[in-house]
Amino acid sequence: MPDSAxxxxxxxxxxxxxxxxxxxxxxxxxxxxxxxxRARLTVQADHxxxxxxxxxxxxxEELELMAIAIDGRPLSPAEYVLEEQRLxxxxxxxxxxxxxxxxxxxxxxxxxxxxYVSNGVFCTQCEAEGFRRITWFQDRPDVMATYRTTIRAxxxxxxVLLSNGNLVEEGELEQGRHFAVxxxxxxxxxxxxxxxxxxxxxxxxxFTTRSGREVKLRIFVEHGKEGRTGYAMDSLVRAMRWDExxxxxxxxxxxxxxxxxxxxxxxxxENKSLNIFNDKYILADPETATDADFDGIESVVxxxxxxxxxxxxxxxRDWFQLSLKEGxxxxxxxxFSADMRSRPVKRIQDVRRLRAAQFPEDAGPLAHPVRxxxxxEINNFYTATIYEKGAEVIxxxxxxxxxxxxxxxxxLYIARHDGQAVTCDDFxxxxxxxxxxxxxxxxxxxxxxxxxxLTVSGRYDTGRGAYELTVExxxxxxxGQADKQPLQMPxxxxxxxxxxxxxxxxxxxxxxxxxxxxxxxxxRQTFVIExxxxxxxxxxxxxxxxxxxxxxxxxxxxxxFLMAHDSDPFQRWEAGQEFATELMLATAGGQAPxxxxxxxxxxxxxxxxxxxxxFVAEAATLPGEDYVAERMVVIDxxxxxxxxxxxxxxxxxxxxxxLEVLYREMASDEAYSPDAExxxxxxxxxxxxxxxxxxxxxxxxxxxxxxxxxxxxxxMTDRMAALRLLVNLPGPEQEKALRDFEDRYGxxxxxxxxxxxxxxxxxxxxxxxxxxxxxxxPAFSLERPNKVRALIGAxxxxxxxxxxxxxxxGYDFHAKRTLELDQVNPQVAARLLAPLGRxxxxxxxxxxxxxxxxxRILAAPxxxxxLYEVASKAL
Ligand code: 0A1
Ligand code: ZN
Numbered sequence: 059m060p061d062s063a064x065x066x067x068x069x070x071x072x073x074x075x076x077x078x079x080x081x082x083x084x085x086x087x088x089x090x091x092x093x094x095x096r097a098r099l100t101v102q103a104d105h106x107x108x109x110x111x112x113x114x115x116x117x118x119e120e121l122e123l124m125a126i127a128i129d130g131r132p133l134s135p136a137e138y139v140l141e142e143q144r145l146x147x148x149x150x151x152x153x154x155x156x157x158x159x160x161x162x163x164x165x166x167x168x169x170x171x172x173x174y175v176s177n178g179v180f181c182t183q184c185e186a187e188g189f190r191r192i193t194w195f196q197d198r199p200d201v202m203a204t205y206r207t208t209i210r211a212x213x214x215x216x217x218v219l220l221s222n223g224n225l226v227e228e229g230e231l232e233q234g235r236h237f238a239v240x241x242x243x244x245x246x247x248x249x250x251x252x253x254x255x256x257x258x259x260x261x262x263x264x265f266t267t268r269s270g271r272e273v274k275l276r277i278f279v280e281h282g283k284e285g286r287t288g289y290a291m292d293s294l295v296r297a298m299r300w301d302e303x304x305x306x307x308x309x310x311x312x313x314x315x316x317x318x319x320x321x322x323x324x325x326x327x328e329n330k331s332l333n334i335f336n337d338k339y340i341l342a343d344p345e346t347a348t349d350a351d352f353d354g355i356e357s358v359v360x361x362x363x364x365x366x367x368x369x370x371x372x373x374x375r376d377w378f379q380l381s382l383k384e385g386x387x388x389x390x391x392x393x394f395s396a397d398m399r400s401r402p403v404k405r406i407q408d409v410r411r412l413r414a415a416q417f418p419e420d421a422g423p424l425a426h427p428v429r430x431x432x433x434x435e436i437n438n439f440y441t442a443t444i445y446e447k448g449a450e451v452i453x454x455x456x457x458x459x460x461x462x463x464x465x466x467x468x469x470l471y472i473a474r475h476d477g478q479a480v481t482c483d484d485f486x487x488x489x490x491x492x493x494x495x496x497x498x499x500x501x502x503x504x505x506x507x508x509x510x511x512l513t514v515s516g517r518y519d520t521g522r523g524a525y526e527l528t529v530e531x532x533x534x535x536x537x538g539q540a541d542k543q544p545l546q547m548p549x550x551x552x553x554x555x556x557x558x559x560x561x562x563x564x565x566x567x568x569x570x571x572x573x574x575x576x577x578x579x580x581x582r583q584t585f586v587i588e589x590x591x592x593x594x595x596x597x598x599x600x601x602x603x604x605x606x607x608x609x610x611x612x613x614x615x616x617x618x619f620l621m622a623h624d625s626d627p628f629q630r631w632e633a634g635q636e637f638a639t640e641l642m643l644a645t646a647g648g649q650a651p652x653x654x655x656x657x658x659x660x661x662x663x664x665x666x667x668x669x670x671x672x673f674v675a676e677a678a679t680l681p682g683e684d685y686v687a688e689r690m691v692v693i694d695x696x697x698x699x700x701x702x703x704x705x706x707x708x709x710x711x712x713x714x715x716x717l718e719v720l721y722r723e724m725a726s727d728e729a730y731s732p733d734a735e736x737x738x739x740x741x742x743x744x745x746x747x748x749x750x751x752x753x754x755x756x757x758x759x760x761x762x763x764x765x766x767x768x769x770x771x772x773x774m775t776d777r778m779a780a781l782r783l784l785v786n787l788p789g790p791e792q793e794k795a796l797r798d799f800e801d802r803y804g805x806x807x808x809x810x811x812x813x814x815x816x817x818x819x820x821x822x823x824x825x826x827x828x829x830x831x832x833x834x835x836p837a838f839s840l841e842r843p844n845k846v847r848a849l850i851g852a853x854x855x856x857x858x859x860x861x862x863x864x865x866x867x868g869y870d871f872h873a874k875r876t877l878e879l880d881q882v883n884p885q886v887a888a889r890l891l892a893p894l895g896r897x898x899x900x901x902x903x904x905x906x907x908x909x910x911x912x913x914r915i916l917a918a919p920x921x922x923x924x925l926y927e928v929a930s931k932a933l
Pocket of ligand 1: 325326328440
């Protein structure tokens with residue numbers, strides 16, 4: 059237990075603040091061991107003055123208070139109350155200037171919240187509640203102020219001084235120090251404050267907005283890395299243009315800065331005009347970054363940029379509204395990537411991610427609604443539900459309203475709320491009012507947790523020439539929500555004739571009318587589609603229009619038919635995934651199902667040259683072990699692993715010739731380019747390689763192919779693809795390749811993350827031992843979140859087979875390292891705990907061991923609030 063009983067914060071307790079802080083002037087005197095922060099706050103009472111004056115309560119953490127004054131007069135100790143995390147001024151005036159001076163220690167800030175030092179660079183992370191670790195403040199998002207920030211630092215070690223807004227002054231100080239003054243004209247909440255000081259190189263470009271504003275774009279990185287910022291810069295320019303074209307939203311300052319740092323708790327942060335990034339989402343070149351890394355950069359750069367409107371200009375009233383900015387901004391970055399690349403492939407990847415991270419969360423002990431009702435530690439709520447499910451909710455609104463209606467709603471949302479801190483209700487109200495629709499039932503998506511299950515049955519009525527469809531919905535109970543109400547959702551369907559062609563579904567409709575969206579809103583609904591000349595197959599939930607689980611009875615023949623013919627690429631992919639899942643479940647259950655129909659359809663797919671390679675690569679990738687395991691009553695990791703390996707091997711044996719053709723045809727002798735087309739070809743070639751490698755233990759030629767692929771790779775995508783397969787093979791080749799990789803990239807921290815990760819996900823039996831050893835590797839450190847995620851996170855999340863070892867060694871390891879990490883960085887420790895929370899899904903013996911690990915964590919002294927919340931909820 060933490061020292062004091064952790065307090066539960068409830069949404070229903072929200073009260074607007076008693077005081078507004080309108081202007082903030084900050085003055086930083088930067089020293090790693092002793093940074094002085096002086097703050098001048100213009101405070102204005104915002105409550106009825108007829109009443110007793112209310113106390114001003116400020117938040118603070120680990121601040122050493124040196125001075126405090128009101129309107130220039132120092133306060134006597136009797137005039138304020140200083141607690142561990144609060145500073146209370148019981149009877150302040152109506153309107154006043156509050157001055158404080160504090161000392162903080164960036165050099166020992168391993169939590170990476172507030173002001174810290176990463177590789178010699180001072181940087182800040184203030185979302186959600188980091189600003190209180192910099193100065194005393196009402197640290198809540200509905201307190202919006204303009205900021206003027208002075209930074210003083212040593213010129214030699216910190217030549218670059220950055221904060222939000224515009225640079226208004228800079229100059230020299232005594233003793234080799236210098237200063238810069240920044241002014242941000244847009245009122246913002248404290249969580250968007252940002253500051254950076256360091257010795258950084260910069261890539262600069264200029265961008266002209268469509269109304270003619272010249273914006274200077276700069277990306278700052280450590281010296282020597284500027285050559286790896288080109289793709290991030292291109293992505294930023296594309297994102298800025300796209301937001302103008304698709305959303306009509308333009309940038310609003312003359313300067314946009316990005317800084318990449320090596321130690322960061324998350325992916326990146328949208329501080330106003332000073333985005334701070336994890337290196338991982340900025341730095342890329344063909345030699346060190348994979349296609350997936352390039353992808354990630356494009357979408358995270360865009361995501362942070364898009365926050366300028368959805369998050370910064372309009373922000374959240376309180377942290378329960380987090381999805382207001384995150385769900386909407388994820389939807390926007392998903393749409394951006396879909397417009398830049400292949401839309402169907404992007405949708406498939408997004409759904410994979412939703413299913414891998416959000417569906418299990420929604421089915422487990424940490425399930426919570428998109429707009430939660432309570433929390434202990436807000437940092438635990440940067441979840442797949444807030445982000446990914448939140449984006450699905452926005453996507454459904456988009457489906458109901460259409461692009462034009464959705465943009466009309468966005469227009470009204472911005473016109474009404476620009477400059478405000480608002481709620482999810484305000485957003486939905488703008489959508490409803492702009493389109494004159496009633497969204498009251500739809501809003502249940504914000505308040506109800508759990509993934510709905512739709513049970514669907516279809517029947518062709520020959521006499522009537524009609525197709526009849528019954529849809530029942532049910533949402534399983536989640537913690538604190540036993541009874542669920544029916545949700546409103548768009549369910550897109552299609553009907554295929556015997557030739558596999560779409561039957562027009564809209565009465566009198568022709569081309570373009572092949573899909574119909576069923577308005578689902580009750581527990582049970584029946585739809586009759588008239589004028590259907592012949593029955594064949596039902597394509598259901600096209601484009602994954604509703605974020606639900608579907609139950610429908612289908613036989614192998616129908617699945618193979620959809621896999622071969624569905625005109626909706628998402629459902630074509632889905633049919634194959636479902637088919638493969640059924641087969642793996644049967645195998646895992648001890649049956650020996652016939653694979654013939656599946657393998658035939660799979661072969662068709664591999665040979666279909668009309669399909670884009672990126673799509674075939676997705677369709678030819680079997681569902682992951684976790685996804686299949688989730689479908690078992692009691693998860694059996696060994697059986698699932700074995701079933702998946704068996705299916706991979708059978709595919710390789712049966713379709714070896716096709717796979718070899720693909721391996722050859724998808725090779726390229728052109729110079730590497732990260733574009734979607736080239737990446738798709740590489741992805742497909744590497745999928746072929748992966749199947750062929752399933753034969754490597756019995757056929758030396760395949761082992762050879764793999765080793766050659768590794769050795770001759772001229773880019774990281776191919777090299778990683780080979781190494782990922784090699785690490786699962788016993789024998790000297792594996793060791794040799796790993797050593798070679800370390801020799802090549804040992805000095806590159808980002809590439810070493812890959813090296814750690816690959817070893818952590820190896821399915822070989824000695825993996826845990828190896829992971830333990832790697833904890834002592836000089837490149838590993840518990841103080842570096844990327845390393846922790848690469849080694850500990852990859853093992854606990856990405857290696858179900860070894861993590862769930864029957865002897866409980868994986869759980870013991872997890873509990874022990876989590877407790878160590880908690881003393882260093884509680885946020886990251888808590889985020890890593892999720893796999894233990896799934897204990898209910900396993901057999902009795904594992905359940906006991908997983909629970910014991912959680913209990914050990916809870917019994918530990920000096921537990922953080924972060925870890926306490928997830929561990930106690932997980933039990
Ligand atoms: N708002 C950022 C994510 C973020 C959240 C919390 C952080 O520290 C606790 C850092 C970043 C985004 O959505 O990109
Ligand atoms: Zn975000």
